[in-house]
Amino acid sequence: MKIVIAGAGEVGSHLAKLLSKEEQDVILVDADAEKLAAIDANYNLMTNCGSPTSFTVLSEAGVAQCDLFIAVTPFETTNVIACSIAKNLGAKKTVARIDNYEFMEQRNSAFFNALGVNNLIYPEYLAAKEILTSLERTWVRTWFDIHDGELTVVGVKIRDNAPLCGMQLKDLAASGHNFHVAAIRRRNETIIPRGDDRIIHNDILYFTTTRDHIENIREMCGKRQVNIRKVLVMGGSRIAVRLAAIAGDRYKFKIIDIDRQRCVKLCERCPDAKIVNGDARDIDTLDEEGIDDMDAFIALTDRSETNILASLTAKEHGIKKTIAEVEDLQFISPAENLNIGTIVNKKLLASSTIFQMLLATDSSSSKFLALADADVAEIEVRAGSKITRGPVRSLRLSRDVTIAGLIRDGRGMLVTGQTVIEPGDHVVVFCLSGTIHKIERLFG
Amino acid sequence: MSRQHIRLTTINFPMVLRVVGWLLMIEGAFLVLPLMACAAYGETDMEAFAISAVATALTGLLMTFGIRPSRTDMGKREGFLLTALVWVFFSAFGMLPFMLCSHPLELSDAFFEAMSGFTTTGASALTSVEMFSHGILLWRCLMQWIGGMGIILFTLAVIPMLNHSGGMQMFNAEVTGITHDKLRPRISQTAKGLWFLYFLLTAILTLLLWIGPMDFFDSLCHAFSSISTGGYSTRDDSIGAWNSAYVKLVITIFMFLGGVNFGLMYKAMHGNLRCFWRNDVFKAYIRIILVFYIFFVIAIVGRGQVTDLSSFTLDPLFQIISTITSTGLTVNNFESWGTFVLALLFLLMFFGSCAGSTSGGAKIDRILFLLKNSGNEVYRCIHPNTMMSVRINDKVIAPDVVSKVIAFLCIYVMIIAAGGILLTAFNIPLVDAFFSSFSCVSNTGLGTGVTGYGESYAIIPSSGKWVLSLLMLTGRLEIFTVLLLFTPGFWRK
Numbered sequence: 001m002k003i004v005i006a007g008a009g010e011v012g013s014h015l016a017k018l019l020s021k022e023e024q025d026v027i028l029v030d031a032d033a034e035k036l037a038a039i040d041a042n043y044n045l046m047t048n049c050g051s052p053t054s055f056t057v058l059s060e061a062g063v064a065q066c067d068l069f070i071a072v073t074p075f076e077t078t079n080v081i082a083c084s085i086a087k088n089l090g091a092k093k094t095v096a097r098i099d100n101y102e103f104m105e106q107r108n109s110a111f112f113n114a115l116g117v118n119n120l121i122y123p124e125y126l127a128a129k130e131i132l133t134s135l136e137r138t139w140v141r142t143w144f145d146i147h148d149g150e151l152t153v154v155g156v157k158i159r160d161n162a163p164l165c166g167m168q169l170k171d172l173a174a175s176g177h178n179f180h181v182a183a184i185r186r187r188n189e190t191i192i193p194r195g196d197d198r199i200i201h202n203d204i205l206y207f208t209t210t211r212d213h214i215e216n217i218r219e220m221c222g223k224r225q226v227n228i229r230k231v232l233v234m235g236g237s238r239i240a241v242r243l244a245a246i247a248g249d250r251y252k253f254k255i256i257d258i259d260r261q262r263c264v265k266l267c268e269r270c271p272d273a274k275i276v277n278g279d280a281r282d283i284d285t286l287d288e289e290g291i292d293d294m295d296a297f298i299a300l301t302d303r304s305e306t307n308i309l310a311s312l313t314a315k316e317h318g319i320k321k322t323i324a325e326v327e328d329l330q331f332i333s334p335a336e337n338l339n340i341g342t343i344v345n346k347k348l349l350a351s352s353t354i355f356q357m358l359l360a361t362d363s364s365s366s367k368f369l370a371l372a373d374a375d376v377a378e379i380e381v382r383a384g385s386k387i388t389r390g391p392v393r394s395l396r397l398s399r400d401v402t403i404a405g406l407i408r409d410g411r412g413m414l415v416t417g418q419t420v421i422e423p424g425d426h427v428v429v430f431c432l433s434g435t436i437h438k439i440e441r442l443f444g
Numbered sequence: 445m446s447r448q449h450i451r452l453t454t455i456n457f458p459m460v461l462r463v464v465g466w467l468l469m470i471e472g473a474f475l476v477l478p479l480m481a482c483a484a485y486g487e488t489d490m491e492a493f494a495i496s497a498v499a500t501a502l503t504g505l506l507m508t509f510g511i512r513p514s515r516t517d518m519g520k521r522e523g524f525l526l527t528a529l530v531w532v533f534f535s536a537f538g539m540l541p542f543m544l545c546s547h548p549l550e551l552s553d554a555f556f557e558a559m560s561g562f563t564t565t566g567a568s569a570l571t572s573v574e575m576f577s578h579g580i581l582l583w584r585c586l587m588q589w590i591g592g593m594g595i596i597l598f599t600l601a602v603i604p605m606l607n608h609s610g611g612m613q614m615f616n617a618e619v620t621g622i623t624h625d626k627l628r629p630r631i632s633q634t635a636k637g638l639w640f641l642y643f644l645l646t647a648i649l650t651l652l653l654w655i656g657p658m659d660f661f662d663s664l665c666h667a668f669s670s671i672s673t674g675g676y677s678t679r680d681d682s683i684g685a686w687n688s689a690y691v692k693l694v695i696t697i698f699m700f701l702g703g704v705n706f707g708l709m710y711k712a713m714h715g716n717l718r719c720f721w722r723n724d725v726f727k728a729y730i731r732i733i734l735v736f737y738i739f740f741v742i743a744i745v746g747r748g749q750v751t752d753l754s755s756f757t758l759d760p761l762f763q764i765i766s767t768i769t770s771t772g773l774t775v776n777n778f779e780s781w782g783t784f785v786l787a788l789l790f791l792l793m794f795f796g797s798c799a800g801s802t803s804g805g806a807k808i809d810r811i812l813f814l815l816k817n818s819g820n821e822v823y824r825c826i827h828p829n830t831m832m833s834v835r836i837n838d839k840v841i842a843p844d845v846v847s848k849v850i851a852f853l854c855i856y857v858m859i860i861a862a863g864g865i866l867l868t869a870f871n872i873p874l875v876d877a878f879f880s881s882f883s884c885v886s887n888t889g890l891g892t893g894v895t896g897y898g899e900s901y902a903i904i905p906s907s908g909k910w911v912l913s914l915l916m917l918t919g920r921l922e923i924f925t926v927l928l929l930f931t932p933g934f935w936r937k
Contacts, residue, residue: 002629023630024629025628025629025630025633026629027629033842034842040626041612041616042520042612042613043612044611044612044630044631045629045630046626046628046629049839
């Protein structure tokens, strides 16, 4: 598939690297030659230096023949115009990154379609939704509903006190629990586990299960559900504004920001939240704002380091749920090993959304979730594909792929070695990064 | 994703050797071609090629399946090391037929001949080629053909294994030029496109030569060595043996094409013909040829060497293009044109033709950079506040690229000088030592006969041949790839 990406910023270059590893034809366009040079020399893709809103540059990049055009420059107007130009030049599908909730509204979608923008991604909105989910379920790190909640993927950090800790997966299977451990994140790597793998302290387990058995998982992990009411937000970023807007009155937000001007703006945009002008890194400020009474702490400043450390400090103050925005990809692994509840990354969220669109053009329905170095995809099985040829056990799946569950006739169910996958099923697949093409082979 | 940020500190030798093994199997397959030629002509060298092919393929097989690397990742260091190693390994196995054939060469001669072949230098350690079998003659030309477009590039086109970022590094280490323009998003597609074009040109040239006075075997060999701008021939008198204006004309045209950026030709092939006239380097290439042609004609007329029509039309043109594209073929009466012409040839050898072509030399792209930048500097002497930029093909070139180019040219000259000085240590006369060094670094392979020292490189002592082999490799991989391996920083953690 031919993909043109405009904007070699963080999201753009991350996507370009990812897609190039997935063996797609990637062309990256940006006006900044220096940004491109580093990527061009090290990755198997093509770069084109020039303005993303120039007709000449876009035609040179081969937009006319591309299957997907992704505009992810920092400016939404540039993105919309770039998409519009690309569509007019012949791009099959266009995606623009935006930063304006109005654009997302259903009534405006016809307008954007007329402009030639097929899809919009709004990373800040995605991040805010992610934060909201983890505020609702304090005991999970990742929560991902598939097919309206028929199947759920849950990521939980296991500690010594969990009944699961120390068990081998085959014992777990024998004890007849209704969930499936699809992946384990241990220290810095993700493992697709086999029967003789043992669950140890500090693992993050990714379960798939059906709606009725989530409580069972919570008990097995030794977790308690905490009700969150008061939330302290550090950094009045765009995510914070969006969070306050979509959360409504379920939570009481207090937003601390260091910049006075921004605080004035925040007052205007978040009428229901309390705005504090101060430095949240300062312990006195935190005490003054009643950190000890808070139920959750969310760090959303521009600096990953600050967010990580501030979350750790908050944890020491006895806050039950902490969430940190970590934008530097290389910090995600170390941060996950620390005692931080949930980590949010706009780039991964945006790229998973785009992956989802990519798969959607290949298979009729799919969903996508990017973990730190593994992916989850929901794929509809077509008649005659390789995966329907026999029970899962006999398929000899590659070691970095596992089938985590399936949805048949609208009902979620787990997959065992004996399960035979039928055409029309929606299968949830876990795979390590860079192996999506193996999955395509399986379902092609 | 998180793992890719951990930079490699130690070189992944097993993986490098494993890939070399893969490539050797390909070389083994290539060796079958001269084997078939020997079989067709019923020559005794069949055995030599059979042994060479089997030995090469077997070594490759052992290296590929015997070595089990614990990691499969390849970074920048591995890319550079692999590229340099592949060329050495190819020459080491490519010399086997020369040592096993009916007129066996000694080690240094055979290695020199093979390295000269793969780097498309075309300098020969043989005093006469006509006594050798068809198989050997074909193999010499085939080596040039493989080396012309690049061993790595060929592999990228045929083996999907290298179609990842490690392959990217190797592509950058091997392809000539300052910036490496990709034609298609994926490296294997770029490689396939270039090789298809190369193959097409070779086929056309073979046909055209075959129509003329040459037989099929000679046409094929000369097609191989002309399009790759290598310059090996099947006759001692080179293409003078046919004494045909047609052959000379056809070869001149295809040498010229061999000196054009293949990326540009690829674009032209896909309907974008105007890209030639918008390309500054191509225009400079044409202009240089025309200007030198005028000088040559003046020199020839001035010395009263006008004998027939061809002596002031085709002959000088042939000589200019043969030199600027680093093919290194000479016309018969060229010695009588005088020293001025010889000096002009030195300049042409230094220039080389467009980057991204099969030719050697410093490449016109770099010369253009240098000239434009020098012009700017001179202008700035009286207008110190002027902001100026080096602009090529309507694109402003970043100052660090310009400084890299200038560094390249300095090192290039220094290496020629160093090679020359080293050769004088082996009792080679001063001028000839420097000329041989120059000729090998620029991959031209003009015989030392030009300066009056012996007929071919056979006269150079064997230690000198090893030095020249290294110089040829350094020149072919455009200096940095080879030079890097001699810096301690490359090997250190």
